Amino acid sequence: MELLKERIRKDGVIKEGNVLKVDSFLNHQMDIALINEMGKEFRRLFPDESINKILTIEASGIGIACITAQYFGCPVVFAKKTQSINIDGEVYSTQIKSFTHNRTYDVIVKKAFLSPQDNILIIDDFLANGCALLGLIDIVKNAGAKIAGAGIVIEKGCQCGGELVRSQGIRVESLAIIDSMDPVSGCKFRDEVKA
Amino acid sequence: MELLKERIRKDGVIKEGNVLKVDSFLNHQMDIALINEMGKEFRRLFPDESINKILTIEASGIGIACITAQYFGCPVVFAKKTQSINIDGEVYSTQIKSFTHNRTYDVIVKKAFLSPQDNILIIDDFLANGCALLGLIDIVKNAGAKIAGAGIVIEKGCQCGGELVRSQGIRVESLAIIDSMDPVSGCKFRDEVKA
Numbered sequence: 001m002e003l004l005k006e007r008i009r010k011d012g013v014i015k016e017g018n019v020l021k022v023d024s025f026l027n028h029q030m031d032i033a034l035i036n037e038m039g040k041e042f043r044r045l046f047p048d049e050s051i052n053k054i055l056t057i058e059a060s061g062i063g064i065a066c067i068t069a070q071y072f073g074c075p076v077v078f079a080k081k082t083q084s085i086n087i088d089g090e091v092y093s094t095q096i097k098s099f100t101h102n103r104t105y106d107v108i109v110k111k112a113f114l115s116p117q118d119n120i121l122i123i124d125d126f127l128a129n130g131c132a133l134l135g136l137i138d139i140v141k142n143a144g145a146k147i148a149g150a151g152i153v154i155e156k157g158c159q160c161g162g163e164l165v166r167s168q169g170i171r172v173e174s175l176a177i178i179d180s181m182d183p184v185s186g187c188k189f190r191d192e193v194k195a
Numbered sequence: 196m197e198l199l200k201e202r203i204r205k206d207g208v209i210k211e212g213n214v215l216k217v218d219s220f221l222n223h224q225m226d227i228a229l230i231n232e233m234g235k236e237f238r239r240l241f242p243d244e245s246i247n248k249i250l251t252i253e254a255s256g257i258g259i260a261c262i263t264a265q266y267f268g269c270p271v272v273f274a275k276k277t278q279s280i281n282i283d284g285e286v287y288s289t290q291i292k293s294f295t296h297n298r299t300y301d302v303i304v305k306k307a308f309l310s311p312q313d314n315i316l317i318i319d320d321f322l323a324n325g326c327a328l329l330g331l332i333d334i335v336k337n338a339g340a341k342i343a344g345a346g347i348v349i350e351k352g353c354q355c356g357g358e359l360v361r362s363q364g365i366r367v368e369s370l371a372i373i374d375s376m377d378p379v380s381g382c383k384f385r386d387e388v389k390a
Contacts, residue, residue: 029308030271032264058254063261063271069227076225076258113224 001041001175004153005189007034008176014183018158026153027060027125035067038175042123042151043071045173050119051148053077055140057096057107057124057132064153065123072121077113079136081105092142096135099128107135114143122150127174130161137170149173157190196236196370199348200384202229203371209378213353221348222255222320230262233370237318237346238266240368245314246343248272250335252291252302252319252327259348260318267316272308274331276300287337291330294323302330309338317345322369325356332365344368352385 013021025031051072056065057079065076081096082105091108098105114120122136133150140147147170155162155174158181165172177190208216220226246267251260252274260271276291277300286303293300309315315335322328328345335342342365350357350369353376360367372385 023305024307025270028272028275028305030261030264030273032261032270033268035261036265059257059273059275062254062257063273066225066227066230066258066261067265069225070231070262073228075220075227077223078225078254078258080223080254110218110223112219 001038003034003037004175005187005191007031008154008178008187012187014181014186016183018156018181020154020156020178020181020187022154026064030063032067035064038064038153039068039071041175042068042121042173046072046121046149046151048119048148051121053114053118053120053145055079055109055114055120055122055136057081057136060126061124064125068123068151077109079107079109079139081107092139094135094138094142097131099131107139109139109143111143114140114145116144118143118145119148120145121148123152124150125153127152127155127161127165127172128159130159130164133161133165133172137165137168151175154178196233198229198232199371200382200386202226203349203373203382207382209376209381211378213351213376215349215351215373215376215382217349221259225258227262230259233259233348234263234266236370237263237316237368241316241344241346243314243343246316248309248313248315248340250274250304250309250315250317250331252276252331255321256319259320263318263346272304274302274304274334276302287334289330289333289337292326294326302334304334304338306338309335309340311339313338313340314343315340316343318347319345320348322347322350322356322360322367323354325354325359328356328360328367332360332363346370349373 090111093108149171152174155177157177157179181187249271285306288303344366347369350372352372352374376382
């Protein structure tokens with residue numbers, strides 16, 4: 001998605017250690033007009049009319065999922081990190097390791113909100129090592145629901161998550177795939193590598 | 196907002212201890228069409244054209260804030276709980292006690308995303324004791340920004356948060372105010388009490 005790549009080039013900040021900061025428009029301050037364009041693009045990439053629910057994970061996936069859901073006419077379910085005393089009843093749960101926060105979370109979705117009749121589109125902001133996405137896939141599979149695919153805003157193509165998930169036969173569509181980056185030369189997007 | 200009250204009556208679940216669960220449409224599974232109606236209502240309640248940013252707090256405020264922001268044509272900033280190693284630079288911070296999770300969070304907003312030129316609308320899903328809202332107000336004041344007001348989806352009128360914030364001269368508009376509730380007789384909304 002060219003608009004997104006332009007924005008990453010303009011406002012993304014690359015730090016040592018393969019860290020890309022996009023908090024000025026994506027995951028702290030959120031440019032809603034840009035995210036609407038992402039929502040339209042996810043709809044174009046996943047035209048399947050039977051998609052009836054979007055699944056994401058708190059926190060930074062939620063806003064992107066909600067805006068995107070408008071183009072699918074469906075509800076959003078967000079997986080929660082750690083069990084809240086306000087969540088009762090049975091839940092699907094999985095564990096997700098966060099390298100950003102250097103800890104492992106229990107992640108839950110209430111069973112009532114996923115069923116074998118659902119065709120789920122998973123939406124998230126980042127795909128790097130794939131831990132979060134694999135955890136969400138695990139939850140959808142436990143619910144017996146169908147996975148239409150995963151829509152990712154930024155995939156770090158230099159990490160193995162995308163390959164891991166695609167090797168399971170799951171369709172992953174990333175709006176920008178970054179194959180390499182460094183603070184001096186910037187981001188190399190996959191399209192640019194191919195060209 | 197009648198549509199919301201109807202939905203709370205229909206799908207809200209009241210538990211002992213003054214707990215209202217709305218996780219089937221608001222804060223775990225999210226009914227995006229309903230939240231769009233909330234966004235329109237917040238715009239009607241806060242017509243001030245100078246509102247240029249919406250501030251909320253992760254996680255369950257984010258989706259509501261993003262959908263609402265479309266009616267204001269402005270970006271969203273969400274305050275983050277606990278410091279992430281991916282957040283660098285200077286931040287505004289405050290502490291917020293969560294009674295739901297029985298712990299105190301450090302809550303931060305990067306200084307770059309709030310300025311004295313901003314006129315901020317705060318959006319959140321619940322207002323009960325007011326801790327989260329007072330924390331966000333604290334951050335906005337530290338930034339020297341103007342507070343246009345706070346738009347709340349559900350206010351528990353039987354707790355003191357709304358009164359505390361309004362007594363500071365801050366406009367609070369809640370789409371539903373619940374003055375009392377119990378598992379047998381259901382919710383008493385403020386409009387109903389007045390009538």
